[in-house]
Amino acid sequence: MDAPVNPMGLRSADASRVDLLLIAEMVSPGSRVLDIGCGDGALLRILAEKHGVDGRGIELSQAGVNQCVAQGLSVIQGDADTDLEYYPDGAFDYAILSQTIQATRNPRLVLQQLLRIGKRAVVSFPNFGHWRVRTQLMFGGRMPRTDNLPETWYSTPNIHFCTIKDFLALCDEMGANVERAAALNALGTKLRSMPLSSQNFFGEQAIFLLSR
Amino acid sequence: MNETPGADSFAELKRREQIVNPHSEVVHFPASEGLPLDSGGLLAPFSVAYQTYGTLNADKSNLILVCHALTGDQHAASLHPVTGKPGWWETMIGPGKPIDTDRYFVLCPNVIGGCMGSTGPSSLNPETGRTYGPEFPVITLRDMVRAQARLLDHLGIDQVLSVIGGSMGGMQVLEWAATYKERVFSAIPIACAARHSSQNIAFHEVGRQAVMADPDWCDGRYLEEGKSPRKGLAVARMAAHITYLSDQALHTKFGRNLQDRDQVTFGFDADFQVESYLRHQGMSFVDRFDANSYLYITRAMDYFDIAADHGGVLANAYAGTKTRFCLISFTSDWLFPTEESREVVHALNAVAANVSFVEIASNKGHDAFLLHEPELFDTVRGFLNAAARWRGIDGTSAST
Numbered sequence: 001m002d003a004p005v006n007p008m009g010l011r012s013a014d015a016s017r018v019d020l021l022l023i024a025e026m027v028s029p030g031s032r033v034l035d036i037g038c039g040d041g042a043l044l045r046i047l048a049e050k051h052g053v054d055g056r057g058i059e060l061s062q063a064g065v066n067q068c069v070a071q072g073l074s075v076i077q078g079d080a081d082t083d084l085e086y087y088p089d090g091a092f093d094y095a096i097l098s099q100t101i102q103a104t105r106n107p108r109l110v111l112q113q114l115l116r117i118g119k120r121a122v123v124s125f126p127n128f129g130h131w132r133v134r135t136q137l138m139f140g141g142r143m144p145r146t147d148n149l150p151e152t153w154y155s156t157p158n159i160h161f162c163t164i165k166d167f168l169a170l171c172d173e174m175g176a177n178v179e180r181a182a183a184l185n186a187l188g189t190k191l192r193s194m195p196l197s198s199q200n201f202f203g204e205q206a207i208f209l210l211s212r
Numbered sequence: 213m214n215e216t217p218g219a220d221s222f223a224e225l226k227r228r229e230q231i232v233n234p235h236s237e238v239v240h241f242p243a244s245e246g247l248p249l250d251s252g253g254l255l256a257p258f259s260v261a262y263q264t265y266g267t268l269n270a271d272k273s274n275l276i277l278v279c280h281a282l283t284g285d286q287h288a289a290s291l292h293p294v295t296g297k298p299g300w301w302e303t304m305i306g307p308g309k310p311i312d313t314d315r316y317f318v319l320c321p322n323v324i325g326g327c328m329g330s331t332g333p334s335s336l337n338p339e340t341g342r343t344y345g346p347e348f349p350v351i352t353l354r355d356m357v358r359a360q361a362r363l364l365d366h367l368g369i370d371q372v373l374s375v376i377g378g379s380m381g382g383m384q385v386l387e388w389a390a391t392y393k394e395r396v397f398s399a400i401p402i403a404c405a406a407r408h409s410s411q412n413i414a415f416h417e418v419g420r421q422a423v424m425a426d427p428d429w430c431d432g433r434y435l436e437e438g439k440s441p442r443k444g445l446a447v448a449r450m451a452a453h454i455t456y457l458s459d460q461a462l463h464t465k466f467g468r469n470l471q472d473r474d475q476v477t478f479g480f481d482a483d484f485q486v487e488s489y490l491r492h493q494g495m496s497f498v499d500r501f502d503a504n505s506y507l508y509i510t511r512a513m514d515y516f517d518i519a520a521d522h523g524g525v526l527a528n529a530y531a532g533t534k535t536r537f538c539l540i541s542f543t544s545d546w547l548f549p550t551e552e553s554r555e556v557v558h559a560l561n562a563v564a565a566n567v568s569f570v571e572i573a574s575n576k577g578h579d580a581f582l583l584h585e586p587e588l589f590d591t592v593r594g595f596l597n598a599a600a601r602w603r604g605i606d607g608t609s610a611s612t
Binding site for chain 2: 065074088091
């Protein structure tokens, strides 16, 4: 189970590791975690092995679920858009949505559910404000396709792209409190001490820790 | 048995021997330790026959309780004393298998109401000195589970590492996890539901009516009459067997193929292979199963509705549970469709329980849980490995 299966085709293997390690860092040891869109369970494994967290997962693809459970992870088949309503308020310390929000039908509702069932929410997503995306659209005049986002417009599951600024605006609108935020460049390096507009330009991925 | 059974076969005689003298361990609970029943009565005395495989570890933490289905018994992974066939779950239980007997201690009891050594309708009623027959009290799945809990008490087991079963076995698993939360570290309900559906009750009723319509049933007194309602029970089994398969499985196996002939006979012989197959299933079943047990156990399944026992809300049954759950369903199972498992998953989510849920693509219908399904084996093995790890049991069972 070394090569992560990536049903959404979003991340290169290396960048995904950094993204997941950063998320795992935000989670305190021994806490209750729900990973929504857990894929092959890479994050849940990191959480279990390095942080002693007995996490739970929801995954849309049945193949991903079966793979996770066969590895001893607690995962169910489910849809972020429809299945979060079954969980009670505050059931988890962290509700994690990693590289999935852009593929949901109703990102705002999903975010609301995250903040309802988790005391905190961790959300990571590909930043559509990244300079490569901007330049492709500006000079190529076509929907951007990058190493990070290789799908064509007609085959991508990512139906609700946003930029870091867009996401912050939504958090503001929903009254969600941003506790921590990090942007990663294409190499997976964390962009530090950079103004927001620069992070929105240079960051390929963004990770947010939110609370109600 | 004082009576001469009107059995048509030697196998049936061998089976009746099992009621009194099972080919397995058996615990007899004396009348002073009777089993209270949901119906209000007391089953006293009562016996529970059981098989074990593997070795119990020093701190008694490696026990896996296997619950059998409607027509199963305790002989899960050893030769059946009546049919001489391998155990019904040999694919799952054994050294190096998903339920690894090199690592776990496996306990499989015969349900009360059954006919392989645990007290059932063909056991002797101490009050009358004759077999219970129709005087046997109507039991529930919770009564069965309660009897199993008494067996664990007797063996000095506080908590099981896991309780696992398919179909009615899975229903018992759900009942275990609801009634004895602290005693169930993990639970694997397979191809089952938290209640018996109207359609399933309907099928059971057809089966029971077939048994009772057989004049040899003798109002349930066939043992004393020296008879046996073989035809009725065979028909019941034939009807039930269809529900265990899928349309596709039947089609693939038999299609419209004819049995040992080139054309139809314009009669009611078994022209089609599928007819011949079902007749065989029916006739071989009656050798190894008791008709009254069939009535009582199907009834127990019909009464099963965990939500109803908990204020109509399934989630209430599992409030505060610490049990790790792994539900498994099969795509082509129309007797216990995936939706039924999903309802249990939603109820468990509602109490933030630790739950895994795997739906396995299979065209084999409900019976898939008994068959060679690699994904089923991987799931059970992986889940049990993790459960053992969280329970603090060393070593892992590698895939074979």
